[in-house]
Amino acid sequence: MNKIYVTGLGPGAEDQMTIRARKVLEHCPVIIGYTVYIDLIRDLFPGKVFLSTPMRREADRCRMAFEEAEKGQDVAIVCSGDAGIYGMAGLICEIGKEYPQTEIEIVPGLTAASAGAALLGAPLMHDFAVISLSDLLTPWETIETRLRAAAAADFVICLYNPSSKKRADYLNRACRIILEYRDGANVCGIAKNIGREGESVRILSLDQLKDTGTDMFSTVFIGNSRTVELNGRMVTPRGYKDV
Amino acid sequence: MNKIYVTGLGPGAEDQMTIRARKVLEHCPVIIGYTVYIDLIRDLFPGKVFLSTPMRREADRCRMAFEEAEKGQDVAIVCSGDAGIYGMAGLICEIGKEYPQTEIEIVPGLTAASAGAALLGAPLMHDFAVISLSDLLTPWETIETRLRAAAAADFVICLYNPSSKKRADYLNRACRIILEYRDGANVCGIAKNIGREGESVRILSLDQLKDTGTDMFSTVFIGNSRTVELNGRMVTPRGYKDV
Numbered sequence: 066m067n068k069i070y071v072t073g074l075g076p077g078a079e080d081q082m083t084i085r086a087r088k089v090l091e092h093c094p095v096i097i098g099y100t101v102y103i104d105l106i107r108d109l110f111p112g113k114v115f116l117s118t119p120m121r122r123e124a125d126r127c128r129m130a131f132e133e134a135e136k137g138q139d140v141a142i143v144c145s146g147d148a149g150i151y152g153m154a155g156l157i158c159e160i161g162k163e164y165p166q167t168e169i170e171i172v173p174g175l176t177a178a179s180a181g182a183a184l185l186g187a188p189l190m191h192d193f194a195v196i197s198l199s200d201l202l203t204p205w206e207t208i209e210t211r212l213r214a215a216a217a218a219d220f221v222i223c224l225y226n227p228s229s230k231k232r233a234d235y236l237n238r239a240c241r242i243i244l245e246y247r248d249g250a251n252v253c254g255i256a257k258n259i260g261r262e263g264e265s266v267r268i269l270s271l272d273q274l275k276d277t278g279t280d281m282f283s284t285v286f287i288g289n290s291r292t293v294e295l296n297g298r299m300v301t302p303r304g305y306k307d308v
Numbered sequence: 309m310n311k312i313y314v315t316g317l318g319p320g321a322e323d324q325m326t327i328r329a330r331k332v333l334e335h336c337p338v339i340i341g342y343t344v345y346i347d348l349i350r351d352l353f354p355g356k357v358f359l360s361t362p363m364r365r366e367a368d369r370c371r372m373a374f375e376e377a378e379k380g381q382d383v384a385i386v387c388s389g390d391a392g393i394y395g396m397a398g399l400i401c402e403i404g405k406e407y408p409q410t411e412i413e414i415v416p417g418l419t420a421a422s423a424g425a426a427l428l429g430a431p432l433m434h435d436f437a438v439i440s441l442s443d444l445l446t447p448w449e450t451i452e453t454r455l456r457a458a459a460a461a462d463f464v465i466c467l468y469n470p471s472s473k474k475r476a477d478y479l480n481r482a483c484r485i486i487l488e489y490r491d492g493a494n495v496c497g498i499a500k501n502i503g504r505e506g507e508s509v510r511i512l513s514l515d516q517l518k519d520t521g522t523d524m525f526s527t528v529f530i531g532n533s534r535t536v537e538l539n540g541r542m543v544t545p546r547g548y549k550d551v
Contacts, residue, residue, distance in 0.1 A: 073422075075326065078328075079327065080326065080327045080328035080331065081326050081327070081328055081416075082326065082327055083318065083323065083324050083325065083326050083327070083418065084322065084323045084324070084325055084326070084327060084330065085321075085323035085324055087327065088323065147422045147432075148426075149422060149425040149426050149430055149431075149432050149433075150422065150425070150432045150433075150436075151432075151433060151434075151546065152433070154425075154426070154429070154430035154433065155429075155430035155433035155543050155544060155545055155546050156546070157430075158429050158430050158538055158539070158541050158543045159538065159543060159545060161538075161539065162538065162539060165539075171425075171426035171427075171429070171430065172426065173324075173418055173422040173423050173425070173426040174418075174422070175326065175416055175417075175418065175422075176422060179316075179390045179392060179393065179416040179417070179418075179419060179422075180416050182390075182392040182393070182397075182414075182416070183391075183392050183397070183414035183415065183416040184414075186397070186398075186401050186414070187392055187397035187398035187400075187401050187414065188392075189390075189392055189393045189394075190392075190393075190394060190395070190397065190398035191394075191440075191446070192437070192438060192439045192440060192446075192451075192454050193393075193437070193438050194435070194436070194437040194438075194458070194463060195435060195436050195437075195438075196435045197434075197435060202546055203434070203435075207462070208435075210461050210462075211435050211461045211462075211463060213461075214457040214458065214460060214461035214463070215437070215457065215458075215461070217457060218453050218454045218456075218457035218458070219450070219453075219454075220437060220454060220457070295401055295402065295405065296401070296404065296405060296408075298401050300398050300401045300402060301398060302398055302402060303394065303398050303399070303445055
């Protein structure tokens with residue numbers, strides 16, 4: 066019985082892959098993924114067959130994985146970050162119904178919330194909500210409802226896909242919604258190109274964030290009411306010191 | 309200048325550590341942590357000085373790390389999961405103000421949300437909220453407000469610390485709150501002892517979850533309105549197939 070390993074690579078740097086993920090990629094003769102992710106790992110795993118499909122052809126990429134597995138070989142399908150967080154794991158499970166003879170294992174990876182938080186300091190010490198601002202697959206009304214709920218209940222908020230060329234003003238729209246519930250001084254952070262060339266972080270207020278441009282390679286953190294800037298780090302105290 | 313590495317070990321198994329975390333532990337002569345976590349890694353890193361303090365003495369453990377670093381050596385302070393998610397990263401940043409001559413690096417790890425989701429299938433394909441049910445450091449009213457907000461806005465909900473001996477009925481209380489907004493058939497999952505001996509998962513309805521006992525080593529997932537059980541897996545479709 067052949068197996069598909071849905072593998073999260075982590076944010077980009079080889080070192081942020083789990084040991085398990087590396088072993089899986091060493092094991093599988095075929096590695097499938099979106100070109101940008103394949104390029105991150107091509108040189109690390111010589112001798113592999115690397116296959117790809119263009120962006121947005123996620124279902125095709127999944128079927129390609131099952132078809133390669135049916136040839137009698139184990140296959141890794143890779144995503145950046147965690148395959149289980151806005152990644153390919155769900156679609157593989159769904160399409161897997163059509164290929165009951167192929168086993169599936171999800172190999173988790175570091176998601177941008179974890180890796181970005183580590184660069185900024187410690188913003189996720191308390192309850193948090195992860196929301197994607199991409200309305201490609203979700204109506205904006207649903208996104209807005211979630212932004213309002215998370216802002217009102219004082220969650221730390223982590224935004225994936227904060228903007229893109231087509232959605233240049235989405236982060237601004239999200240900030241304006243959150244500002245209905247939060248102070249303009251609310252501490253926020255941006256982590257950009259995590260684990261890759263050009264990695265950078267910035268700490269700023271919610272008022273400043275509203276007017277800041279980001280891109281697809283940025284992850285945005287909006288602190289809760291207790292989040293502070295401390296020696297250049299974004300920190301949400303959990304309360305240990307008070308105990 | 310000496311350095312403290314606040315290092316997330318991942319859920320427990322050696323393989324789920326990142327390559328970076330392993331390199332850091334190989335590098336540091338002193339490794340500090342709560343006894344349970346030290347026991348997970350003691351045999352993997354022979355020749356190290358392992359130091360510990362009892363549970364709940366988190367601030368003491370942090371100061372111990374800075375004092376060891378002041379002796380002129382690099383120190384790793386370890387947590388299970390991700391040091392940046394309900395971990396030690398925040399407290400180290402706070403106490404670090406007293407030790408400006410010591411550098412701090414946060415080394416992220418796989419948190420239980422990622423690792424548990426991978427075992428269950430793909431519950432976190434869409435926006436999600438992470439909430440700890442421990443009221444040791446958070447008033448129950450705040451926890452309840454967040455449960456209501458997340459339930460009403462149709463987030464997938466991931467519960468950390470769902471119960472303990474002293475808080476045996478907390479998961480039941482949380483489920484009853486969520487049931488004010490959700491159907492009893494809402495698909496849920498429990499991941500127990502992730503990456504450790506006795507690892508297991510269970511998929512069940514919100515009605516069943518309400519009357520199910522868990523413990524400190526369990527992570528609970530409550531799907532959103534679109535989450536389904538698919539071939540024994542908990543899957544939240546993201547919508548790619550509809551595109």
